[in-house]
Amino acid sequence: MVALNQLIGVCLVYVSGLFLVAFLAERAALRGRGGWLLRSPLVYTLSLSIYCTAWTFYGAVGYAARSGMEFVTIYLGPSLVMIGWWWILRRLVRIGRSHRVTSVADLISARYGKSNVLAIMITVMAVVGVTPYIALQLQSVTLSLTIFASSDPATQGGTINTAQAAFWVAGGLALFSVLFGTRNLNAKERHHGVVIAVAVEAVVKLVALLAVGTFVVWGIGGGVTDTLARIDASSIGGWQAKDGRWSALIFLSAAAFLCLPRMFQVMVVENDDERHIQIASWAFPLYLMLMSLFVVPIAVTGLALMPADANPDLYVLSIPLTQGQNGLAMLAFLGGFSSATSMVIVATLALSTMMSNHIVMPIWLMLRGGGAQRSGDVRAVIIRARRLSILLIISLGYFYYRASGGSGALSEIGLISFGGVAQFLPALLGGIFWRGATRVGALWGLAIGFALWSFTMLLPSFGVDAALSQDVFDRGLLGFGILRPQALFGIEGMDATVHAVWWSLSLNTLAFVGISFFTFPHPLERLQGAQFVNVFDHSSGPAHGWTAATSGADDLMIMSQRILGAAEARAFFDRHARWQGRIGSLPSPTPGFVQALEREIAASVGAATANAMIGQIIGGQAVSVEDLLAVADESAQILEYSSQLEAKSRELTETAEELGHANQKLTQLSLQKDSFLSQISHELRTPMTSIRSFSQILRDTDGLTPQEKTRYASIIHTETIRLTRLLDDLLDLSVLENGQVSLNARVVSLHAVIDQAVTTSLAGSARAIAVHRDPAAEDVDLFTDGDRLAQVFINLVTNAIKYCDSAQPQLRISVTQTGSELRITFADNGSGIPADAQALVFEKFARLGNGGGDGAGLGLAICREIMTRLGGDIRYVTDADGTTFEVRLAATLVVDRGRSLLPA
Amino acid sequence: MSKTPLFLERKRYRMRRIVDAIRILPVVCAVLWIVIPLMWNTAQEGQAATSLSTALWYIFGIWSLAVAASFALWRRSKAGDEGTDTRADDASR
Structure with missing residues (x-):
């Protein structure tokens, strides 16, 4: 023993x-x-x-x-x-x-x-x-x-x-x-x-x-x-x-x-x-x-x-x-x-x-x-x-x-x-x-669970008549039959422990979840909730929460010394001062530093107390919903950053491509310029040659008859006119292309513009052409530069007169309006332009092989430039009989809109 | 970083499957410990109860297997852990 x-x-x-x-x-x-x-x-x-x-x-x-x-x-x-x-x-x-x-x-x-x-x-x-x-x-x-x-x-x-x-x-x-x-x-x-x-x-x-x-x-x-x-x-x-x-x-x-x-x-x-x-x-x-x-x-x-x-x-x-x-x-x-x-x-x-x-x-x-900062x-x-x-x-x-x-x-x-x-x-x-x-949900859940546990488990454990009377066991609390400690809601026959655990935990959970559904957490709660639930995404935690302190670091130092001890507090402050690059002085109370200090103090006295103590000194925590939104978790930030990088590199690739295109265009333009110059020289040289030779004949040859003299002088004159026209056209084109042209926009009648064009063209022409028009459809008012538009029309009519190869040339001018768009077509009954030349008609100096013409090949190029300036365009209609050009224009009378359609 | 690859290399694939096993193990144990014994006979209305020695063998057998499985998973994940960073897995789960 x-x-x-x-x-x-x-x-x-x-x-x-x-x-x-x-x-x-x-x-x-x-x-x-x-x-x-x-x-x-x-x-x-x-x-x-x-x-x-x-x-x-x-x-x-x-x-x-x-x-x-x-x-x-x-x-x-x-x-x-x-x-x-x-x-x-x-x-x-x-x-x-x-x-x-x-x-x-x-x-x-x-x-x-x-x-x-x-x-x-x-x-x-x-x-x-x-x-x-x-x-x-x-x-x-x-x-x-x-x-x-x-x-x-x-x-x-x-x-x-x-x-x-x-x-x-x-x-x-x-x-x-x-x-x-x-x-x-x-x-x-x-x-x-x-x-x-x-x-x-x-x-x-x-x-x-x-x-x-x-x-x-x-x-x-x-x-x-x-x-x-x-x-x-x-x-x-x-x-x-x-x-x-x-x-x-x-x-x-x-x-x-x-x-x-x-x-x-x-x-x-x-x-x-x-x-x-x-x-x-x-x-x-x-x-x-x-x-x-x-x-x-x-x-x-x-x-x-x-x-x-x-x-x-x-x-x-x-x-x-x-x-x-x-x-x-x-x-x-x-x-x-x-x-x-x-x-x-x-x-x-x-x-x-x-x-x-x-x-x-x-x-x-x-x-x-408010004594947290007292010594x-x-x-x-x-x-x-x-x-x-x-x-x-x-x-x-x-x-x-x-x-x-x-x-x-x-x-x-x-x-x-x-x-x-x-x-x-x-x-x-x-x-x-x-x-x-x-928080409210948690409070209610805990309160209900605790009350039920006390009533069904703790108090009965003292025995009948100790904490709860026999009467309560038999007939329920305050006589309510559904409140018997071992048969809640009248459900009998359950084991006492199972009964208590089941009711307390299930109603606890129900209250917690249900009330959480219908309450709104305040910002600090949401911040903490996000940090707890996503703890694996950002363990370091965000450096938000405290607004930059209004009070000095001295108060914080005094308070920390009292909780952490003088030596440890000094070490903590020194460490942070070093990180902030302020050796030998107190660290400035940045939000990050205050956050770190709060956690340090929390390790001694708990989160709620630490928060309250810091709050006494700093003067209130400012967490707003905006802060919460700003506290995107790290992964989202990284995601954003990498997608930014991706976008940047995509941008760079695009820029490089654009540069390539621009370079190609420049090369093309340079080629174009060269060919343009050689074309110009050629165009200038032909009339120059005849002017030089005929003027030489006039000067050096004796015994010319007056008829001969007149003939040679007229040739020189014609060629000079041709040269002048060429130079005029070139000047016109360059002005249009550089966008320096000033448009004289006003309200004009389309009918009057076409009238002017047809009259002018027919007046100076050698050939006759039958022009068919539809005066009713032409009765449209436009806000545009009438003279320029007439110039385009003259060019088209003149072309028809010059190049229509029919025995009885006819030109049909028709106008159609769809919505705000106006189409004016000039269709002749000739044989049309060969398919391989169609793409070139609007290019400078493009003249069709059938010759005969005396133009410089700039007319249609000028037309296109004018139409672009007027906010419309001109194109060759490929699927028509004969040569058909279509001019498109925005049909508007509204001055403001019209003006906006006229660039510069 | 922004995109996790659709297919992983062998080592990380293995780690993920070990983590899957770690997650499933408690569920399996819970079913074996909680659900199965509910089906055993208790002594009532003349039928013989499941003997206590059977219950002992069963409960402790599962226990040993669970410990062994948990031990094995620890060994495997420790071996796989060296050189493999699983934090990305944590974040993605």
Whole structure:
């Protein structure tokens, strides 16, 4: 038999050992040594094992002895979460790291616009939810002590004062937590001492349980086969999990695993390297599997060996004790003790951070008014707040333990805690996956879930007539039959746990989603929402939020010193001053710097408080919807940038092409100019030659008859006229082409213009031509330059007279008007222009091979230039009989429009 | 950068498929752990319940396989991770 004093002695030695380990780890971390161990994935995985509390250690066996396989659900849920790390954990850890989150309350409040109301609410809910859990640890340690006491002859009557024992246990736990949990302020800095102590305890409890299991299976049971046979033969040998409970408990434990403040602490806040999650994704399920491997064999052996009135929750201890295995019993006790201590330490650490950051600091700030920039160290206040919080939480647990009378199966108390913290799940998951989730929605969801959980789970747990009267159980709250705590809405027959979890979580989610649909988040909320949901797109976060500060950096420096400590604040400011290129002075409070400072402070006091403190100094945060729109995520910016680049390079290619075209055109123009010059010289030379020769004859030949003289002089005269006309045409063309021509636009009658043209052409011609006209159609008024238009018409009529090769030449001038467009066609009954020459008729000096003409070949070129100037055009109609030209003009009388049609 | 290629080279293709497996694994485990046991017999109306040893073998068997699969995926993704930047995958998902 183990003497109680001996047991206490071993416990003290064990705790001193833990102190030593924690102390050494802290010192090594301080000196920057031992990082390979302190930051190893192994320690990370082992620290996750605080999920396995004394409830798991003792309670699982009791659970199995009562309901068979159902106990395993509370391990399967966390295993699923870890195996599915990619979905949720990876995201949570990334958010936790990039936003320097200090607790689950901090994460949720930061997501919903750094709302302090939300943070306070979650903190209160967490404290209320975790209190039964801490009571559970006290209860299990006390219970295990009574087992030893009952077999110890030194204690009179075999009992100890459980209240006193629980008090001392609580005191010891509080001491350890205060000493190691509140050493450094920055919650983002790892609590190396605590983490290492927790890791050691994880090993101890695993070894203890495996040792008891091995003893039971091979020491008592006679091997695996025999043990399995005995399991089937026992009273819990058949499958008895109720359908609803089986899946509901797996879900509940998975939810609690994510939401429990202590799990969040070790999983997210203390995480050092994101890659550790993936290692834990197989290592932690393995740990859980080993922890539960021997639970059923121990339960079955206990049921067979122990008297019927023995508490199944303590089989882990009582089996080795009754078998005379004192050493094993001692190890088992240490295992249970480890589970309890590690859980309480981390849970109070997490909760005290939440309480000091979200409740004490805001109140303190409010009481001190605008005193955030007054001198004095805030750190002392925070640390004191944390220590008091730890004491408060542990005493709450102690009082719950006393109030609930230390009765009830361990597992049921644990499930109450799970149900309470699981209420965070909708707001948490909604916050990291859904940008539409709003603060108001989260508040209402949490409030409704918490109220329902209290009413259906927490209050009934005190027993009938303790918190809720028998009357409420039977007839509902205030006599409303639909408000019975275990049959809400009149639906009876559900298992109490499933009932409570189902109604609280479903109505919580419904309210959260429904209200989010109909509320509008304020800008900061939308900014945070976008950053949380798209955390993988921009982990650095945008440097927006604070408008360039109105106050100096001095106030910020004073405030930071009080929170970060003088040396650290100085280092932080110096670093930023260096980045800004202002060595030796304070950095200027740019938005980016203020943002960085806010995150740094948030790591100590939480996002909401940090935001409020900076706000006191900077004087309000200016996030507008415009800012939000400006904060396009990086990928979009990169996308935009690259598409800009693409557009630029496309532009360049186009420009290069255009340049090529222009070059080609220039070459062509140069060729054209050359040929034009040679044409001109040719055209000038022919008349010049005849003028020179005939004038020579006139000068040098004697005895010319007067007739001959007259003839030669007329030839010279004709050629001179021809030259003059050629030069006139050239001049005309060059003026038209250069756009220097001034048009004399006015309202003219088309009929009058054609009249003038026909009369002028026929007057000077040698040949006769019959002109057919349609005076009715010509009766159109135009706003244009009548003289120029007449020039075009004269040219066309003259051409018809000159070149029409019919025996009885006829010219038909017809006018058609379609919409605002006027077509005037000049069709003769000649043989037309050969197809290969059609393309050339409008070119300069293009004369058809049939010769005979005395023109320079510039007429049609001039016509085309004039029509372009008049805003119309002229073309040769290819599919007509005879030679047909068509002149198109805009038929308008409106002066303004007409003017616009006349370029320059 | 603006466009992810339609087809990936072998190594990145392999990484993507490993990530697919990592995503699917918890779903498979959830189905095997939550849905299958619901179909087992409980002791009522004369029929024999599924024996506890069968349940133990089943639950712990799946557990071991899940741990092994998760371990294997970790090894594979670690091997593939060297030299391959998966951040682009993160952003695109």
